[in-house]
Amino acid sequence: MFDYQTRDYSGLVHGECYCEQCVQGFLEQFGRPYPGSLHELDAFKNTRATQLSRDVRHLVKGHSEAIAISTYPGDEVDIVRKESNTETCILR
Numbered sequence: 001m002f003d004y005q006t007r008d009y010s011g012l013v014h015g016e017c018y019c020e021q022c023v024q025g026f027l028e029q030f031g032r033p034y035p036g037s038l039h040e041l042d043a044f045k046n047t048r049a050t051q052l053s054r055d056v057r058h059l060v061k062g063h064s065e066a067i068a069i070s071t072y073p074g075d076e077v078d079i080v081r082k083e084s085n086t087e088t089c090i091l092r
């Protein structure tokens with residue numbers, strides 16, 4: 001699953017993406033200026049990340065069904081990976 005990162009590895013917050021594709025895509029989806037409400041922004045980012053995951057899967061599997069997609073949890077993923085030494089890593 002892809003996502004929109006708003007901070008770097010040091011925890012420095014950079015905020016939302018304001019690239020042309022995000023601003024225009026949001027306007028097309030909601031008919032309102034970007035970034036809209038928090039609910040709209042979350043829905044926008046979820047829609048875009050889901051579509052990107054599907055596009056990547058379609059591209060990769062179009063080359064070969066034997067190629068595994070390894071990334072973060074999501075519907076289009078074959079192998080789930082996690083980064084070490086992050087907040088979400090739990091070692092037991």
Ligand SMILES: [Zn+2]
Nearest residue numbers: 017018019022
């Ligand atoms: Zn963007």
